[in-house]
Structure formats: C-alpha cells, structure tokens
Amino acid sequence: MQTQSIFPDPPSKRRSAIPREVTAGERAVTVAWDDGHASRFHWLWLRHNCRCDKCWNKLGDQTLQVVVNIPQDIVPKSTSLDDEGRLVLAWPQDDHVTVYEAGWLRAHCYSAEERRKRRHTPTLWDANYVKDLPVFERGDIEVGNLGNLQVLEQLRDYGIARIKGAAPVPDEIERLAELIGYIRETNYGRFLDVVTKPSPKILAYTPEYLSVHSDDPYRDLPPGFGIFHCIEADSVGGDSILVDGFKVADALRKENPGAFEILSRVPQQYSRYHEDDVDFRYEARMISIDYWGEISGFRYADRPIAPLDIQEELVEPFYDAFRKLSELTRRPEFEIRFRLTPGDVLLFDNHRVLHGRSGISGRRHLRTCYFEREVFRSRLRILGRQFGRGDYGLTMAGGAMA
C-alpha cells in the first residue's frame, strides 16, 4: 500500500480539485469534487490500477498484477476518503488496500468532459501564418534547455519550426538531431543529402518543382518528424512550400463531408520500388481519424500511389474525393513559402504538415534526417514537466497510423 507520487501527474495537478464526497454504487464509485465535477470509477478499474509496491514496479513503470487475477465482479469491502482527501479502498482478497491520491484520480478520470480537457488542440494555420512563424536562434538552443522546449512546443502546436544561425556544415545535423530524438536509419541512410545529382534516384535529387506531400507514405509508419538543414543555397528558386494538412483536412470536411468520409475510411496502397533494391508497399488512409473521431494524422502524396485496389463500388467515389483533396493541397490560400539560406533549419511534423519546393537553378544543398514521434513527445513531456509547464501531460494526436 502506498501512494502514486512517483507517477507524475498530468495537468489537473495544476489546480488540484478536492474530492468532497464518495458514493459507492453497485459497479463503481462516484467521486464528487469541489469544482462541481463528478467522476465515476469502476471497481475493476480501481483494483487494476493499484500502484502499491506489490502491484506496481515503480522503477520500471510496469504493473505486476495481471487482469486475469482480478475477479470480474470485484467489489471493495469499504470505500472512503481519508484526511488528506485520498480515496482508500479495502478489497476482500488478501486484505489488500489501495490508496489513490486525489490529483492522480482526477487526472485519469474518464468522463467525456475530462477526456476532452486533456486533449491537446493543434493550432491550424494557412497562408497568413507566414508573417507570424517564429524563427528561433540556434545560439539559444541546447539539449534540455528552455530553447529546446520552445522548439518542441512550436512543433507540437503548429507542426513546423524554423531555426537560423546553425553552422552550415554537414555534421551540424547530428547536433540538431539531439534536440529531438534518435535518427531513423532507412534504405536511404541516416541522412539524405538533397542536391541535384547526375543520375537521380529520387525526385528530390532533380532540380524540379515538388508539389506538397508527406514523406515516405509507403512505410508502415512514415517518419514522424523531419529536419531539413540548409548548407548551401547558391541558387535561384528552391523555395520551401508548406501546407498544414490538418487545416486542409478540416477544410475538406467542411466543403465536402462525403469526400472526407471516404478518405478517412478507405485505405489505399502507397508504393516505392527501386529495382532489385527495395519494394515497399503499404495500405493506409490519407486522413487518419482516431478512436475519438478527431483528425489525428495526414499521409498524402500523389506520386507514390499504387494502382487503386479497393472495392469496385468505391473506385469512382474515391477518385472524386482524392481529386478534391489534391486540389485543396494546391490552393495558394493554404500554403506558406520561404527560402532557406545556409544555416537555416526547418523542422516539420510529417504526420501533419505537407512540404514541397519550387524548381531550382544553381547549387543548393539540404541535409535531412528523420525521427520517431513517441520519443519527440516523451522529450516534450519530460522537459515540460521540468520547466513547470501546465500542459505537458496533454494527450496528443495519434498520427497517420494506417
């Protein structure tokens, strides 16, 4: 028996509501809080989440009890609040006692209202955002400092961040990578040097215009975040083009709910083939909707798409919807453009923001690499907590899962 102090509390710790009264019902307890909210916790849930030393490995953050050992019809012998406002439950088996701190309980209340409050809401943007997009100074950012946190928060809220003043040398990206997480190695290597090449394997290695897209949609899970570091830009053109995929998805939902419904329901295959080298294929939805019905991810590219392989009756409606979405991604009202110069860095959420570039003449060298999302978010929570942010515990969008 113990309390959950090792388990840091999500946001409601900020202003801890105090439980006024608990009422034991047949299947659950109702906790009435001093701010007027009422939470219901089922007995099973309360037994399963016990954080005492016997039930929980604190250091490893793993439960030591398994759900099969809990009787489905478990009911405590007694339920009460102690002097410190903690919920105390005495279970019939083994005289086991579970104690929940009020802050922890409130942070895990699963009423619809509390779930909504715990959810992070991304700030959607369009072309007007270009004048407000902040540019961070490389000199202000070190691993684990406030500048690092601010970059991560900018990425969380807007899906893009800019930094200037990075050393325009190839290995600078290794140091930039440490601000986010661990580099994902792929068939293209740990880094890509995006320059015009004599025999280009991918379009990025040509001087051509690239319309906006998500990177690598043909993988199980596309890379979470990308870093583009500009090392050389002795060129005309090559402006970066960025579009907020969530904004576009939201616009599609408003303008054409039927198209939105199809693209968020029907998966189609993305593919990438290099002869005798790689043959990637993956079936996924262009717009991901999470369990709660929110837009959670965007996976869009109109070039690496395999022949549509879906139910016959959906082929034509799907094409209509795809066309609508494709048109929206090209509307100037949604896109921002700027030019990266040596030492500039662009970071983006590849499950949300689409990127492209205008055609290039002359020399331009970007070095790029990619990261997983959960490590980025873990960092955000850890740093947010260290710097006393009120919102570090919020639930963030699940991404372009499938």
Next chain:
Amino acid sequence: MQHLPSADPAPVNQDEGVEGGERHNILRVERATRGIVIDWADGHKSLFHHIWLRDNCHCVACGNAAIGFRYLRVSDISPDVAPATVGLDDAGNLNITWEPGHHQSQYQAVWLRRNCYSAAERARRRHRPKLWDGTLNQLPEISYSEVTAGDNGHLRMLELLRDYGLVLIRHVPSVVGELENVATLLGYIEETNFGRVFDIIRTAEQKSIANSVQPLMPHTDEPYRYRAPGLILFHCIQANPKDGGVSTYVDGFKVAEALRREDPGAFDLLSRHIIPYRRLYADEVDVQAASRMINIDDAGNVIGIRFNDRVAAPLVLPEDAVEPFYAAFSKLAQLYGRTEFRLSIGLVTGDLMLIDNDRVLHGRTGFADGASFRHIRQAHVNRTDFHSRLRILGRRLGRADAELDLAPGAVG
C-alpha cells in the same frame, strides 16, 4: 522523398498462372457506362473503371503507377474521361484512346489481371499465415551457415518468419556484434531510449522486468510506441536452460481466432476499443500510445496484435465500455495463458530467435536459485524493410508467392 521510374517488377508470380495462360488471356472486352468489363479465358470477369484505367496509364509521359511513380496526377484527369476507342491487339494487350485529349494507353493482360480489384482477386492476393499452437512439432529453424550462404537461405529465413511469425537461427557465433550482422539481413536497427541493442542480464536494478528473475507471461514488446517494434531479434550469447529462463512463444493470430470462435463479443470489443500504454522513467522517458489489442482489416482478417498488460496505463474508454472491455481483456489474457497455445524452447548459446512482434507473443519461465550467468542481446527492426526484402528476394528467386499482400501489422 519522391523517386524516378525504374523497371516494372517482372511478372513471376506463378500463382497467377503461366504468362499467356488462361488467367492472362482476354477473350472479350465490353464497354459499360463507367468502365470496361474484361472476360478472361478462365471465366473470371474484371471491371475497370475509366478513371482507374486513365490514372494507371504507364506510358513514358504518365509514369508507372505499379512501381509507385507518377508524372500524371489525379488532378490532371477529367472526371468525365472516357474511351473513344477500345481494342485488343494481336499480343493480347488492351489499347485505349481517351477523350478528351486523344491520349493513348496500352495495358498488358498480365498487368491487368494482377491489378484486378474484384473481391475474389483481392482475397486471392492475400498471404495466409500458418497458425500454430503448442503442438507444432517442427519448430521453424534454419542454420546460420545456410542463411549466410546466399539468397536461398536468406529468403528461406524470411519466409519462415513471414509464415510462422518466428524462426530460430541455430549456430550463430555467440559474440557481441553478430546480432547487428543478422539485423542487416532484415533491415535497419531502430534506435530508441533503450539504445540500439538491449542487454538482457539479470540485475538487482529492476528497471525492466526483463532483467529480473521473475517469470514473464507471454507479451508483445513496447506497445507504448506509436508503432511497436516490428521484428525482435534475441541473440543468446550465454545461457543454460537448466537454470530456467526457458523461452515461451504464443501465436497471437491463433489465439485471436480462438477468441473469435469462443467469444465473438469479446473479439469485437478488443478489435474496436483502444487501450493506452505508457512507459515512464522519471525525468528521462515518458512514452505513451494507445492502440487496439487486435487489429483487423476491412474484411475482418486479423492483421496484427499487441498485448502487454504490464505496461497498460489506466484505461480511458467511454464509461459504458469499461466493464465489458475488462471482461474481454481478461478472457484474452486467459487464452494467452493457456499452455495448449504455448511453445517452450530453452535457448542455448548461439541461438538467435527472430519473432514478428505484431503477431507472436514471447515470455520466459523464472530462474532457479543460483542460476548461472545468462546473457541475451535484443534488437528491433521494422517491418517495412522485412517485407520489401521478401519481395525483392522472392522475385529474384522466382517464388510463386512474391507478390502476395502481407499483413500490415498492429497498426493502431
């Protein structure tokens, strides 16, 4: 990254019949209002919509959709596109001239049949895993010398992994560093907060249950990541199975099917509702993700599983789903615990067990008092590259099943 065209994969899938055989022989082409119907010599009928055919033109100007590269975009195609003329040439190719634009497209019969999207052909293209339980008498295994001798052994290892969800590689040199070599046969090692390689050694520090003396019930690894590790490699550097720590494996697909049969309601709940997972090391790592325990595709096929009740965070579901979900969860946990489903293998020095973490659960028995030093090295590789290599090698060696659609895994 967008890429430039290279050659179309050669049609080697013998499952599709001999090229030019009945499956690839077009008897008749009929025009319908919105598309074209093809009658094949084997009796099958395919419908291809006009817009689909126009979109998949693979002339030099339009690109090659079959290899994931296009110049033509959907926004370039008129929604009312329709053929002006349709015909079969002497080689059996379908030729179309389009209006508007007079663009000409040619489609090989083999290509059309391979991409037919009728329900029957789509089901036919799906790879079917071989399900197993504790009675599996021939453990999928292969020697390391065979794996490293060339493409044949390499592919056989990948195929066993694809079909059974696990394969034991015998006689791998038990040296630190060899695991990394094996990983290159599958893809790229994923670096995480645990590093690139995790050492499983019993220690007093209980940062992970894996490093304790306790038995571990079968589970999948790291469900608290948005995408759990696709493949796990366990390389046994040193172990004596007499000390305990015997590895246990359960085919999650087999168990999911058992659940579907025994308790369809529970199956439905677990394939619909999500469960949150979390791994927290104070001030260091706080990874969280929510997902379904059983993933199914639109046709109801099981395509991926995640199960690890030790790192399950407090359940967050609509209130009325909480109790039914617990009942289903408990039922599934009981099935996973049944010995009839369990395969037990005492790994010995030099063994390397490779498992599909989106399908097969792993665990181990506890250790005896005074057990000797045991050292397992563990690493993770994603499924994207594994599946890509299956196709590339399968095609190179003329496998009939190289083009089949593979289960996408525990997608969410």
